[in-house]
Amino acid sequence: MNLTTDLETILTASVPLTVPLLFAGLGEYVAQRAGTFNLSVEGMMLGSAFAAAYGASASGSPIVGLLCGVAAALVVAFVHGNLSHRLQLNTYVVGLSLNVLVLGVTNYLLSTTVLDIPAGSAWRIPLLSELPVVGKAFFVQPWVVYLLLPLLLLIWWVRRRRFGLELRAAGDDPVAGDLTGVDVNARRRQALLFCGFCAGLGGAYLSVFQSGSFTSGMTAGRGYIVIAAVIFGGWMLRGVIGACFVFGVAQGLQLALPAIGYSVSPQLLAATPYLLALVSLALLGARSRRPLALGQPFAPAR
Amino acid sequence: MSTEVSEPTATQGGPPVPPSPTGADAATERLLGSLRSGARPAAEQVLAFLVFLALGISVGLLLGWATGHDPGVILRNLFEGSIGSTISIGYLLTAAAPLLLVAVGAVICMRAGQFNIGQEGQVTLGAIGAGFVVFHVDASGPLTIVLGFVAAALAGAAWALLAALLKFTRGVDIVVSSLLLVFLAEQLLTGLISGDGPLHDKGDAGSLGAGTASQSPRVPEKAMLPTIHVLGVDVPFAFVLALVAAVLVAWFLSSAHAGYRLRILGQNPTVAGTIGISAPRLGSLAVAASGAFAGAAGAAILMGQSFQLNPGVSSSIGWSGLLIALAARTNAGVSVLLALVFGAMVAGGGLLGGDGVPVDIVNVITAAIVVALLCPPVLLAALRRRRIRRAVEA
Numbered sequence: 288m289n290l291t292t293d294l295e296t297i298l299t300a301s302v303p304l305t306v307p308l309l310f311a312g313l314g315e316y317v318a319q320r321a322g323t324f325n326l327s328v329e330g331m332m333l334g335s336a337f338a339a340a341y342g343a344s345a346s347g348s349p350i351v352g353l354l355c356g357v358a359a360a361l362v363v364a365f366v367h368g369n370l371s372h373r374l375q376l377n378t379y380v381v382g383l384s385l386n387v388l389v390l391g392v393t394n395y396l397l398s399t400t401v402l403d404i405p406a407g408s409a410w411r412i413p414l415l416s417e418l419p420v421v422g423k424a425f426f427v428q429p430w431v432v433y434l435l436l437p438l439l440l441l442i443w444w445v446r447r448r449r450f451g452l453e454l455r456a457a458g459d460d461p462v463a464g465d466l467t468g469v470d471v472n473a474r475r476r477q478a479l480l481f482c483g484f485c486a487g488l489g490g491a492y493l494s495v496f497q498s499g500s501f502t503s504g505m506t507a508g509r510g511y512i513v514i515a516a517v518i519f520g521g522w523m524l525r526g527v528i529g530a531c532f533v534f535g536v537a538q539g540l541q542l543a544l545p546a547i548g549y550s551v552s553p554q555l556l557a558a559t560p561y562l563l564a565l566v567s568l569a570l571l572g573a574r575s576r577r578p579l580a581l582g583q584p585f586a587p588a589r
Numbered sequence: 590m591s592t593e594v595s596e597p598t599a600t601q602g603g604p605p606v607p608p609s610p611t612g613a614d615a616a617t618e619r620l621l622g623s624l625r626s627g628a629r630p631a632a633e634q635v636l637a638f639l640v641f642l643a644l645g646i647s648v649g650l651l652l653g654w655a656t657g658h659d660p661g662v663i664l665r666n667l668f669e670g671s672i673g674s675t676i677s678i679g680y681l682l683t684a685a686a687p688l689l690l691v692a693v694g695a696v697i698c699m700r701a702g703q704f705n706i707g708q709e710g711q712v713t714l715g716a717i718g719a720g721f722v723v724f725h726v727d728a729s730g731p732l733t734i735v736l737g738f739v740a741a742a743l744a745g746a747a748w749a750l751l752a753a754l755l756k757f758t759r760g761v762d763i764v765v766s767s768l769l770l771v772f773l774a775e776q777l778l779t780g781l782i783s784g785d786g787p788l789h790d791k792g793d794a795g796s797l798g799a800g801t802a803s804q805s806p807r808v809p810e811k812a813m814l815p816t817i818h819v820l821g822v823d824v825p826f827a828f829v830l831a832l833v834a835a836v837l838v839a840w841f842l843s844s845a846h847a848g849y850r851l852r853i854l855g856q857n858p859t860v861a862g863t864i865g866i867s868a869p870r871l872g873s874l875a876v877a878a879s880g881a882f883a884g885a886a887g888a889a890i891l892m893g894q895s896f897q898l899n900p901g902v903s904s905s906i907g908w909s910g911l912l913i914a915l916a917a918r919t920n921a922g923v924s925v926l927l928a929l930v931f932g933a934m935v936a937g938g939g940l941l942g943g944d945g946v947p948v949d950i951v952n953v954i955t956a957a958i959v960v961a962l963l964c965p966p967v968l969l970a971a972l973r974r975r976r977i978r979r980a981v982e983a
Contacts, residue, residue, distance in 0.1 A: 324764065370960070374967045379706060379764060380915045383908060384959040391952030392652065398947035399656050511772060518765060554780035561769045561776075568761045582764065 291420055293547045297536065298424035300543040303497050305535025306432050307332065307489035311513040312531045313438055314485025316524060319517050321478030322458035322471075324582035326382025327367045328486050329510025330389035335360040335490025337393040340501035344402045349495050352404070353431065356491030357484055363389060364483025368476035375584050386510070394503050404499050429496040434488060442524065454478050458578035461585040471585045486510070515564035522576045534560040633972075637965035638923075642930070645961035649954030658946045666944060667937035667951070677936055679816070679823045683894060685932025686827035687712070687886035691910025692917065692924040693835045694882025699919040700842055701875035702855035707752060707767025708883040709907025710774035711745040715887020717778055718744030720788050720805055720898050723812045723891065730811035737812065738830075738888045745884020746877040748774060753876040757869035763876070771907070779803060779900050788898055805898035814893035827889035832925065834882065839921035851875060883907060909955065916962035927962075931955055 311328055318325040338359030343352025367385055371378035410433065412426040445451040456464035457474040464471050493509075494501045512534050519533070520526030537559040544551055650660035671681045691708050698705045718740035726736060752770055755761040781788045783803035790806045816823040842848040854861040854871055861868060886906060895902055909931060917923035938951035 326768075370963070374964070376963045376967065377915065379704065380912070380963060381960070383706070384912055384956055384963070387905070387908060387912070388953065388956035388960065391949055391954075391956050394949035395652065395947050395953055396656070398949060508772060508775075511768065514765075515769060515772075518769075552780060554776040554783075557779075558773050558776035561772045565755075565766060565769050565773070568765065569755055569759050577762070582762075 295420050295423060296547055297539060297543040298421065300546075301532075301536045301539025302424045302428070304538040305532055306428075306435070306497070307493045307509060308513055308516060308531040308535055309435055309528065310438070310489030310492065311482075311486040311510065312516045312520075312527050313435075313442060314482035314489075315513050315517050316520070316522070316527045317442060317454065317485075318478045318482035319522060319581060320458045320578055321454040321475050322461065322578055322580045322583070322585070323368075323371065323378055323475050323479055323482075324382075324514075325367070325479060325482055326379055326510075326514070327363055327385040327389075328482065328513055329506055329508070330382075330386040331360040331363045331483050331486035332490035332493065332510050333386075333393055333504065333506045334363050334389045335487040336494035336505055337396065337501055339487075339491035340402050340404055340494040341396075341400065343404050343495045344400075347405050349405060349407045352495045353488070353491045356495070357487035360483040360487030360490060361480060362483075364479045364486075368479040371584070372472040372475045372479075375586060378582060378584065390504060393501075397501065397503060402501055404495055404501075406499055407496050429492070431488065431492050431496050438485065438488075439528075446524070455578070457585075458580055461580050461583075465585070465587050471587065475585075486513075512560045515560045519560070519564040519567050521567075521571070522578060530563075533563065633969060634965065637968055638962070641961040641965050642958060645958030646954055648957040648961070649950055652953055653946065653950055658944075658950075662944050663941065663946055663950065666940040666946070667934065667954075670937035670940035671933035675821045675823075679825065680936035680939065681929065681932045682822075682828040683825045683932075684935035685928045686825055686831045686893065687889045687906045688910045688913055688931050689828070689831035689835055689925060689928035690886035690889060691883050691907055692913040692928055693831070693838050693921055694879035694886075695911050695914035696842070696917075696919045696921050696924060697838060697851070697882070698875045698879035699914060700848075700855045701851045701872055702858065703753070703756075703872050703876045703879075704764050705749060705752060705767045705876050705879050706764055706911060707749065707770045707907075708879070708911045709903055709905065710767070710771035711748050711880040711883035712887040712890070712903040712907040712910075713771075713774040713778050714748040714880075715741035715745040715884030716891045716898060716902050717781060717788070717887070718742075718884060719888035719891045720781075723808050724788060724806060733812045734814065734892060737892055738885055741884040741888030741891075742881040743884070745887060746881040749880025749883070750873060750877045753873040757873060775900070778898065778902070782898050782900070803900055808892055808896040812892055813896065814889070825893055827893045830885070830889070831928075834885075835921050835925050842921065883910070886910065912959045916959045918966070930958065 311332055314331075315325055315328050318328075335356035339352040339356025341352075342355025343349050346352070363385055367378075367381055370376045370381045407429050409427050410430045416422045416426040418426070453464065453469045454474050454477075456467075456469055457471045457478070461471040464474075489509075490506065493505065498505070513531075516530035516534055517527050520528070520530035537556050540551070541553045541556045544556075646664075650663060653663045654660045670677050672678055691712060695705070695708060719737040722737040722740045723733060726733060728736065748770060749767070752761075752763050752767040755766045756763045780786055782805050783789060788805045790802070790804050814826045816825050817829060818824070842852065850861075850866050851871060853864070854866050854868060854875075858868055861871075887903065890902060890904075890906065891898065895904075910928075913924055913927045913931060917927050934951045934955045938948045941948050941950065
């Protein structure tokens with residue numbers, strides 16, 4: 288046992304667990320900055336994981352599966368957006384009930400279908416994959432994983448553009464945004480749809496590309512971990528990415544530590560994301576960069 | 590938003606109104622007025638409620654039909670399994686009891702304007718608290734049951750109070766903290782019932798998976814909740830308790846002085862501050878009360894339903910109870926009705942398997958009902974707007 292191989296073991300166990308968190312985390316970050324405390328991200332991921340598994344199984348093509356998964360997550364996002372930002376229903380309630388609804392629908396459909404998901408292959412990035420420690424973990428992955436890079440660049444680029452600023456206005460000061468001619472509720476719906484797109488990629492990765500199967504309730508609270516990641520990351524892009532990695536490693540350690548000869552209570556590791564998010568909230572308190580209108584409905588005065 | 594119809598309506602013919610006060614007093618007057626004028630056309634609301642309830646059920650039946658199951662068969666099974674016989678009514682009430690307890694608690698804190706959504710975790714803590722009593726305290730049957738409920742309520746209240754403390758001392762959003770606490774509770778439970786945990790089944794109880802699986806021993810017979818025989822139905826003790834709680838809370842919120850203060854805090858914290866209501870104290874109390882009710886639901890599950898702690902012991906009853914309270918628009922009376930509907934779904938679902946229909950369809954139907962029941966106020970508001978427009982044009 289030496290440090291290099293131990294690190295490599297931990298990283299190779301952690302990265303596949305980090306990827307779905309990162310996908311959904313980027314989406315949740317955008318949704319929360321635009322003012323929606325999006326609880327339905329769990330449902331988006333779960334719906335996508337099932338639809339992707341079904342699509343890939345029916346067509347024999349992982350790409351079709353991915354598209355089905357994204358479409359399913361977009362449906363959840365569309366319903367959520369319209370119920371909470373068009374009809375002005377309580378967004379927490381809508382999010383929670385959509386999660387329950389998706390869980391029920393996927394469980395029901397799972398019991399009426401037989402899935403046979405085609406196995407995908409990993410892409411080996413030349414040169415980079417030869418690097419010690421990080422090579423195998425980061426650069427030998429299914430192709431979907433590399434979509435994270437353009438997605439990240441897109442968010443980073445849009446942040447300072449007009450559209451990005453309008454999204455942030457919708458989350459921080461909807462009244463001022465409305466006065467300057469921004470359709471706040473439309474921006475919030477668009478941010479939710481983007482969140483659906485990202486969570487859809489994460490869900491599809493989970494079922495089709497990572498595990499090659501779909502099991503009942505397979506997201507197992509990942510959506511809520513993502514929400515914790517956005518909080519722990521202080522509503523900042525780099526913070527959210529960092530938090531996703533920390534939480535991914537916490538999950539990975541549950542698998543990797545026994546393999547390299549340590550024993551830590553798995554419950555403690557599983558509780559880490561939520562504990563860290565709570566502690567950081569308690570320490571930062573009101574100083575955290577929470578979008579000021581997060582979770583509050585906005586009714587334009589017309 | 591208050592929708593009860595029990596509010597006094599005789600405001601028009603009352604004594605002459607004193608000259609309108611200014612400043613904070615005016616705001617107080619306005620608020621009290623809005624609290625009193627809660628009565629709206631009741632028939633319209635009941636109709637909208639029924640229409641959307643039917644809509645929610647139809648969505649589930651439609652899904653069943655689309656996947657090749659006869660909606661008639663599903664509906665008949667749901668009906669027979671829930672109210673078809675006295676035994677199934679007993680099942681219905683058993684399933685409804687913890688749901689109602691959670692919903693009643695949620696009503697209290699929502700009315701006080703505290704958005705605690707961590708009931709699932711508080712139910713889990715309640716089950717843990719009851720577990721410690723049931724497995725470690727040697728007492729007579731009735732005493733064990735009482736102590737179990739007390740421990741469960743205390744554990745649930747403490748867990749909820751954590752979120753309230755974070756809000757009032759550190760300004761942390763209660764939605765966020767109570768949600769995070771749900772998942773901490775889950776891990777706490779798993780830790781306690783696995784390996785060397787104090788609630789782990791060591792293997793001398795002779796139950797399935799004893800010693801290896803993450804589970805507690807079975808609840809001893811003396812601590813199992815009794816049933817009360819009424820009109821041929823075995824009414825579970827937990828349901829009686831929940832019903833009493835619902836009635837008490839409905840009375841408390843509509844009539845009691847403290848309940849009135851609670852609602853003022855919920856409707857306008859600024860006014861509450863000016864008339865001397867301490868938001869941290871009253872708000873924390875309301876959140877703790879909701880946690881206590883959720884905890885009691887945990888005890889009801891452990892001692893009346895599951896008889897064993899396992900990782901999924903709360904089985905989403907915290908979420909469902911919360912959704913009932915919300916779909917009932919934080920009205921304790923309507924919560925009773927909805928808890929019975931949800932209980933009927935759970936009980937009726939039991940028969941579906943026999944006809945080859947996956948039981949999970951009841952979860953689809955219940956979730957669809959919740960989503961549908963959120964819509965009536967939107968529809969009624971739209972109707973009201975149209976009526977006002979017509980009146981203005983005429």
